[in-house]
Amino acid sequence: MKTPFITIEGPIGVGKTSLAKAIAKRYQFHCLQEIVEENPFLGKFYNNIDEWSFQTEMFFLCNRFKQLEDIHNNFLSHGKPVVADYNIFKNLIFANKTLNGNKHNKYLKIYNILTEDMPEPSFVIYLHASLDTLLKRISKRARTIENNIDPQYLNDISNDYEIFIDRWEKEHPLIPVIKIDGDSLDFVKNDEDLMLIFQQLQEHLTKGEKKQ
Template sequence: MKINYLVIEGNIGAGKTSLATMLAKEFHAKEVLEGFNENPFLPKFYEDRDKYAFPLEMSFLADRYSQLNKNIREFELFSSFVISDYYFMKSLIFAQNTLSETEYQLYQRFFNIIYEKLPKPDLYVYLHLDVDNLLKNIEKRGRSYEQKMDPLYLEKISQGYFSFFNQQNNFPILILDTNKIDFVRNKEHYKRIAQLIFERDYPKGINRVLMD
């Protein structure tokens, strides 16, 4: 499968950045990673969601557009291979679960203006983990502001992704259930994922693979 623009997505703690980095290193791709650590509203959001949800989501919206727009333009210019650990639609999925109805309506107006201007991926890979495994990964990586993560919030984010998938047929979506594997520590598991991504052709819409 010829891929110029690959997206690796997943819920919080799914391992999307780890996989994107591993693939970019092996296949000499340009890596586009979300700079969430630089967002000053993120720790505040976990302390007071009602107060900081809207500025958080708006700042993410602006940052994601600026980053993707810059890197995709360079990709078109130099014909390089790009791997990103997020897709712009992520902004809307998270906003649905953090904003009030009136805030979301305003947010969606800004989102719609921007979304159509960005290119679509050649392949979108979603790493699915159950909430219990997400929480284990979150605990392991030790970010202090994430340690009181609400399991219900993670479940709603997961539902938001699958709702998006069910409405999407503009590009192939590969859903990998990774609950029973560890591609970071097990080289064979990683190789299998790489083969699934680069050695198969997928039709537009949802394609599911249960990994064990």
Template sequence: MARAPFIAIEGPIGIGKTSLAKKISSHFDYHLLKEIVEENPFLGKFYENIEEWSFQTEMFFLCNRFKQLEDIETKYLSDNKAVVADYHISKNMIFAKRTLPADKFEKYEQIYHILTKDMPVPNMMIYLHGSLDTIINRIHQRGREIEQHIKTSYLAQLSQDYENYMNEFEIMHPDIPVIRVNGDEIDFVRYQKHLEQIINQVDEQLQKVTSEVRKG
């Protein structure tokens, strides 16, 4: 368990991770950690030609997320200040397995394990998921030009990869609660009552974490 509440939000591209992280940060007054996306100089080329630009893209993300988490550990969590992040660094492996050829993935995996060995671990995960139609609609709604070249087939594969990953995560980390939010049924951006449902679930898990810390 982290020394302070550390919530990570995960899910496919465009499902609403950053929007929810901002709302949770505001509600609980937690520090907000947002992943670097559009600053990646290789991302546009990646969406146009995944095979050619995958290694550069994934390495940029890995190095930047490593630095972000290193800073979070020293500036916040170690000082018992709570954090909510719109990603979990293990997402790197989801994308790398899908995009990298075998020889490059082997090298990437070695670097990943070296960098993440001592990284802070969330004590709560929120998993946003939804149908392919919902994901595509939300990507179009937010209108990032860099994402307009993403192939539908890639999004479909990625969505299934996330589902497989989260199922494995719950088995491998039974001590880390996972709150699943179905984006087909819940729109926390448009409907306040939907947001309140999620906030209540988060609050319930936070109380359990606090209770366990006190018992310890």
């Protein structure tokens, strides 16, 4: 099996970074965290999506491309496992939601060029939760730039994730997706819930080892 590369995905506030850190600690994997608050356009984006969507999405794309290039060169290619709190395919989910017409076409061209030789994950952990749960967790972490998130926008993104993940599974049958219900499992507060996720994770890691 190739060096384990786990990506965690799901809508805003679902707990991707918390789970990535927990996995990294347990398995001694390198933890790759996406750049969020450093995006200079994000606060403006939440205030005016139409005006600032292209700048916001391009910043995320370029930074994620650089991060993935670095972990490939410095970790994966040297046999060092990585867990990331995002998969770069999330760029398509958000771009499809926020960009239109010529800007969307330009974005897709750049996305396809940058991601054509990016490392693929061994498997994806997909976290999903209800809108109420997402709003509570976003409020709890109290990021200033998220103060103006429209609940309808968040709900739409959650629905878009569901549609995208279903399609992605069909298009990538060799990359398993572990689906975790964030409403029924609170792996941040409950160690037993976290252990259940570790058990599923271990099963996939063991399967990968047997394929060697």
